[in-house]
Amino acid sequence: DDAEKGEFPHFMLKEIYEQPNSLRNAMRGRLSRDECTAIMGGLNMSPKELVQIDRIILAGCGTAYHAAMVGEYLIESLARVPTEVEIASEFRYRNVPANKNTLQFVMSQSGETIDTLAAMREGQRKGIRCLGIVNTVGSTIARESDGGVYIHAGPEIGVAATKTFTSQVTILTLLSLLLGRIHHLSSVDGLEMIDELEALPDKIVQILKQADKIKAIAEKHCHAEGMLFMGRQMNYPVALEGALKMKEISYIYASGHPSAELKHGVIALVKPDMPSVFIAPDDAVFDKNVSNIEEVRARKGPVIAVTTEGRTELERITDDVIYVPDCPSYLTPILNVVPLQLLSYYTAVARGCDVDKPRNLAKSVTVE
Ligand code: G6P
Numbered sequence: 043d044d045a046e047k048g049e050f051p052h053f054m055l056k057e058i059y060e061q062p063n064s065l066r067n068a069m070r071g072r073l074s075r076d077e078c079t080a081i082m083g084g085l086n087m088s089p090k091e092l093v094q095i096d097r098i099i100l101a102g103c104g105t106a107y108h109a110a111m112v113g114e115y116l117i118e119s120l121a122r123v124p125t126e127v128e129i130a131s132e133f134r135y136r137n138v139p140a141n142k143n144t145l146q147f148v149m150s151q152s153g154e155t156i157d158t159l160a161a162m163r164e165g166q167r168k169g170i171r172c173l174g175i176v177n178t179v180g181s182t183i184a185r186e187s188d189g190g191v192y193i194h195a196g197p198e199i200g201v202a203a204t205k206t207f208t209s210q211v212t213i214l215t216l217l218s219l220l221l222g223r224i225h226h227l228s229s230v231d232g233l234e235m236i237d238e239l240e241a242l243p244d245k246i247v248q249i250l251k252q253a254d255k256i257k258a259i260a261e262k263h264c265h266a267e268g269m270l271f272m273g274r275q276m277n278y279p280v281a282l283e284g285a286l287k288m289k290e291i292s293y294i295y296a297s298g299h300p301s302a303e304l305k306h307g308v309i310a311l312v313k314p315d316m317p318s319v320f321i322a323p324d325d326a327v328f329d330k331n332v333s334n335i336e337e338v339r340a341r342k343g344p345v346i347a348v349t350t351e352g353r354t355e356l357e358r359i360t361d362d363v364i365y366v367p368d369c370p371s372y373l374t375p376i377l378n379v380v381p382l383q384l385l386s387y388y389t390a391v392a393r394g395c396d397v398d399k400p401r402n403l404a405k406s407v408t409v410e
Contacts, residue, residue, distance in 0.1 A: 046199075052397045054200035054291070058383050059250060062243035064205040065376070067194040068212045069239060078232030079223040080216035085173055086189035093224050095145045098125040099170070101133045101161040102149035103407070105203035105286065106210060110149050111279035112375045113214035120235075120372060121221035130161035131410075140165070146172045147190075147217075151198055151206040152406035153181025160410075162187060175213050177206050191217075200398045201405045202290045204383045207283060208246075208376050215239065215372065238370050242377070245367040249380045252364060253388075256381055259346060259362045260388035263317045269296040270308060270343075271382070273321035274331060280321050280375045284382035291390040291400050301334040312343035319385070320360075321378050324350035325371040335359055348381050350374075 050056035072081050085092075098117055100110035110127045117125040128138070130148065134157060140146075146165040150158045153176040162183060165172045174183045174190030177198065184190065193209040216239075223232050263269070269288055273281035282298035289296050299308050301320065312318065318338045322331035328349075335345050336359060345360040356363050364381045366374075390397045 052200065052387075054202055054204060054387055054397050057198055057200050057205045058380070058387065060196065061205050061208050061380065062246045064195040064209050065212055065243050065246065067196070068209040069216070070194070072216055073236045073239065075233065075236060077223075078229040078236065080220040082191055082216065082220055084189055084191050089224050092221065094143050095123060095221075096143045097140075097145070098123055099128060099133075099138065099140070099144060099146040099165070100125060100149060101128040101130045101146065101158060101165075103130050103155050103157055105207050105283060106149040106151060106155075106158070108279045108283040108286065109207050109210035109214065110147075111282070112211050112276050113217075115276035116211075116214050116218040116372055117221065120218035120227070121225055123221055123225070128161065130155070131157035134160040134164050138168075140168050140170045142169070144170050146170045147175055148172060148183055148187065149175045149210055150181075150183050151177045151195075151203055153178045153183040154406050154408050156408050156410050159183055159186070175210055177209070199405075201400055201403050202287055202386070202397075207379060211376050212239070212242075215376075218372075238373055242369070242373060245369060245377055246380055248367050249377060252381070253384055256364060256384040257388040259364070260385050261392045262362075263344065263346070264292070264389050264392035265315070266294060266317050267315045268311065269294055270311065270316065270318040271296060271298040271321070272301040272304065272318060272331075272334060273298070273378075274301050274327045275325070276372065276375050277321040277323065277378055280378050280382065281319075283379055284319060284321070284386070287383055287386035288389065290403060291386055291397050292393055292395055293401075294389065294393075301331050304334055304337060309337065309341065312338050312341040314342050314344065317344040317346060317361075319346045319348065319382070321348045321382075322353075322356065323348075323366070323371065323374045323378065324353050324368065325374065328353070332356070332359070346385075348378050
C-alpha cells in the first residue's frame with residue numbers, strides 16, 4: 043500500500059492530485075480540432091442515429107449520481123436535448139416512459155454497483171439503448187451495456203470518489219459537445235469548447251497549489267456541528283458532492299442545497315458552529331449568491347466561499363475565500379469540486395478519521 047501511495051499519506055490525496063492527468067486521459071484522442079467536435083467511437087452510434095435522440099436518461103448512485111446531475115445541465119444547455127437524471131436504485135423500480143428515441147447512460151466508477159446494473163437491465167428490458175460511462179475496464183456494466191465510454195481515470199482506491207467525479211463530468215461535457223455539434227453548435231463554438239477543455243488540467247494544478255490554505259480553513263472548522271453547502275445551477279450538484287465528501291470521510295453531518303432554497307428551511311440551522319460553504323463563481327447568478335451569503339452572515343453563520351479569481355469583493359462578506367481560475371460557466375463544476383475535495387480531506391485528517399477506509403462504507407456496493 044505504502045509503495046503505491048508514493049509521497050502521499052492517503053490514496054484519497056494522491057487521487058485528488060492525479061486529476062490534471064486523469065482529465066488528460068479522459069480527453070485523450072477524443073477531441074477533433076478538424077471537425078471541432080468530440081469523438082466517442084465506443085457509443086457505437088452514427089451522427090444519423092444520434093440526431094434522432096430526443097430524450098436522455100442518466101442514472102447512477104452516490105458521486106456518479108451527482109456527476110449525472112451536472113450532466114443534465116450540460117446536455118440541456120449545450121446540446122438542447124431534454125435530459126433526466128435518475129438515482130439508479132429508484133429507476134430500477136419505476137416505470138419510466140421511453141421510446142426508440144430515448145438513450146440511457148449508466149454512470150459507475152466500478153461498473154459493479156448492483157443498483158446501477160439493475161437500472162441498466164431495466165432500461166434494456168424496455169428496449170432502450172443503454173450505454174455505460176465507466177472506469178473499470180471489463181466490469182459487468184462495461185460488458186453488458188450496448189456500448190459506452192471508459193473514463194480512463196486509472197484505479198481509484200480511496201473509498202470517497204474524487205478523480206472519477208471530475209472525469210465523469212468531463213466525459214459528459216464531451217458528450218454535450220458531440221450532441222451540440224450535431225444539433226446547433228457552430229464549428230467555431232466547438233473549437234472554443236475544445237480550447238477551454240484542454241486548458242482545464244493546468245487550472246487544476248493552480249487550485250492544488252492552494253492546499254495549505256485549504257488545510258488551514260479545514261482545521262479552523264473541524265469541530266463544527268455541521269456544514270451546509272450551497273450552489274446554483276450546475277454548481278448545485280457540486281454542493282451535493284461537497285456535502286457527500288464531508289459526511290463520508292469526516293463524519294460531520296453536511297447537506298447540499300440550491301442557494302435560493304436556504305430561506306425555505308435550511309436557514310433555521312445557521313449559527314456560529316454551522317459553517318456554510320458557498321460555491322459562487324463569477325457567472326450570471328453571482329449577485330444572487332452574494333445575497334444568500336449576506337443572509338447567512340446576518341445570522342452569524344461563518345461563510346467559506348469558492349469563487350473565481352478576481353472576485354475579491356467576497357473577502358469583505360465571508361470568513362475565507364478560495365479562488366479558482368476563470369473558465370466558462372459550463373466547466374466550473376470540474377474546477378469547483380477540487381477545493382471541496384481538499385476541504386473534506388483535511389477536515390477528516392484533522393479529526394483523526396481513517397480517510398481511505400471510512401466506517402460503514404464500501405468502495406463498491408454489490409448487494410442491494
Ligand atoms: C459507493 C461508494 C461511492 C460511489 C458509489 C457508486 O457508495 O462509496 O463513492 O460513488 O458507491 O459507485 P460506482 O462504482 O457505481 O460509481
